[in-house]
Each structure stands twice: as C-alpha cells, then as structure tokens.
Amino acid sequence: MSTSVQITFDAHDPRALSLFWREALGYVHPPPPRVKLARGADAATALAAWDEFLEEVGVPPSQWNSSSALEDPEGKGPRIFFQQVPEDKMAKNRVHLDVRTAPGLVGEERMAAFEDECARLVALGATRVKRFDPDPPFSYGFIVMTDPEGNEFCLD
Numbered sequence: 003m004s005t006s007v008q009i010t011f012d013a014h015d016p017r018a019l020s021l022f023w024r025e026a027l028g029y030v031h032p033p034p035p036r037v038k039l040a041r042g043a044d045a046a047t048a049l050a051a052w053d054e055f056l057e058e059v060g061v062p063p064s065q066w067n068s069s070s071a072l073e074d075p076e077g078k079g080p081r082i083f084f085q086q087v088p089e090d091k092m093a094k095n096r097v098h099l100d101v102r103t104a105p106g107l108v109g110e111e112r113m114a115a116f117e118d119e120c121a122r123l124v125a126l127g128a129t130r131v132k133r134f135d136p137d138p139p140f141s142y143g144f145i146v147m148t149d150p151e152g153n154e155f156c157l158d
Contacts, residue, residue, distance in 0.1 A: 009082045010082075010083045010085060011083070011151075012085060013084045013085065013087065014151060016084035018150065019151055023082060027101070031045060032048075033048065034055035037055060042075075067086060068086045095153055099155040100156045104116060104157075104158075116133075116145045124147075127150040129148045131147055131154070133145050
C-alpha cells in the first residue's frame with residue numbers, strides 16, 4: 003500500500019495563490035461538499051460555489067479566504083492546499099516543486115520549452131530567478147522561479 007501526499011503552501015492570500023497554481027499546473031478547484039460543478043468549470047464558478055457554501059454554513063466572510071485547495075482533474079497528482087498565515091516568508095524553501103514542462107526534451111529544444119513556459123508563468127505573476135543551462139551529464143538545464151508570494155520552484 004502506498005501513502006498519498008498533499009502539498010501545503012502557507013500564504014497571505016490563499017485564493018490568489020491557488021489561482022496562480024491552478025493556471026500553472028492545469029489543476030482545478032474541487033467543489034464544496036454536496037455541490038456538483040460542471041466538468042471543466044472555470045475558477046470563478048468554483049470559487050463562487052465555495053462562497054455560497056461558506057455563507058450557507060455560517061462562515062463569516064472575513065474567513066472565506068483562510069484556505070483554498072486544488073486537485074488534479076485526472077486524479078494522478080497530489081492535492082494542493084493553501085492555508086492563510088500571518089507571517090511573511092522568512093527564508094528559502096527547504097522543499098520546492100519541480101514543474102516538469104519538457105519531459106523527453108534535451109538541449110536547446112528543452113531550454114526553449116522552458117523559456118516559453120517561463121514567459122507564460124511570468125505573465126501570471128511568477129518571477130524568473132535564474133536559468134541554469136545544460137551541463138551534461140550532471141544537469142540537463144532548468145529555470146528557477148518564484149510564485150507570486152515568493153515560493154521557489156523550478157521548471158525542470
């Protein structure tokens with residue numbers, strides 16, 4: 003038997019960070035309990051359903067952004083959870099995500115795919131930190147980035 007994992011991000015703005023990662027990974031916001039969302043429902047529809055649910059069960063509006071979650075629509079990847087915390091990010095992550103955007107590609111073709119994805123993510127609010135060119139046999143190249151709240155990740 004294997005154990006599944008959930009990846010949890012501490013965040014100032016869980017909803018906003020979940021929207022970034024939704025677009026970055028192609029994940030979806032799961033529906034609230036007892037609510038059915040149309041397959042492929044957009045983020046606005048999913049989050050509106052959550053607001054309606056939270057209001058219905060008596061959660062004060064001031065707490066509606068205390069958490070958010072994403073799931074892989076194919077059920078293969080880990081669930082991602084975003085929880086609101088008051089403190090700022092203090093140091094470099096000890097664990098980070100490698101976003102696998104160029105599987106099977108090598109050399110300039112691989113790096114070109116990374117550059118395209120980097121540009122897309124920067125347009126969504128990410129920051130490019132540094133490009134590491136291929137150095138075989140030890141590295142096939144990658145780009146270090148941060149999400150809108152400064153969490154490091156790599157295009158790998």
